[in-house]
Amino acid sequence: IAGITQAPTSQILAAGRRMTLRCTQDMRHNAMYWYRQDLGLGLRLIHYSNTAGTTGKGEVPDGYSVSRANTDDFPLTLASAVPSQTSVYFCASSDSSRDRIIHFGNGTRLTVT
């Protein structure tokens, strides 16, 4: 089934540890995104990429980094996790030259203790 796969589904992480959230899409979309969702704050954009090899900062990029080595993969790395990074993380993708619909993965629930 075509779509976006995120891993892990959930994770408990000690503060100060490094963590990479994985995201793979098989729809050949050019654009990919990472959002975090917190109660009362909605979905906030962390980083995005419009094509392989390029990335950009969103609304809340501090403490996160991304890379886009190819079209399909867009990992999100927390270099040194802090409790305020406890959140649900959604990876998403879109074909920005066609229908511009953003498709979301099922999310990763991350708890930093």
Place this chain on the structure above:
Amino acid sequence: QQPVQSPQAVILREGEDAVINCSSSKALYSVHWYRQKHGEAPVFLMILLKGGEQKGHEKISASFNEKKQQSSLYLTASQLSYSGTYFCGTESTRGATNKLIFGTGTLLAVQP
């Protein structure tokens, strides 16, 4: 800056109508609407492009007033399946990516 959604929450009986509003302080190119069920990913409902377009999807429709930088989502004769949190996402310009800035959401509960 995040668009502002109103109301924050609404409770309906089956068959009643609801309107959810989304307002931005910036000029908009497009507005997207999504619905999210508890514990699930947001799901696309519709997109409205600059030009005052109105779209419909069964008993859910939306309008976009670009001059007022506002969009409204209309839910007619609500069903239990309409329950969830509704988000508007906005784009200020048409760019190489269509990165959306989302509002904080409107929680809709439809009761029997």
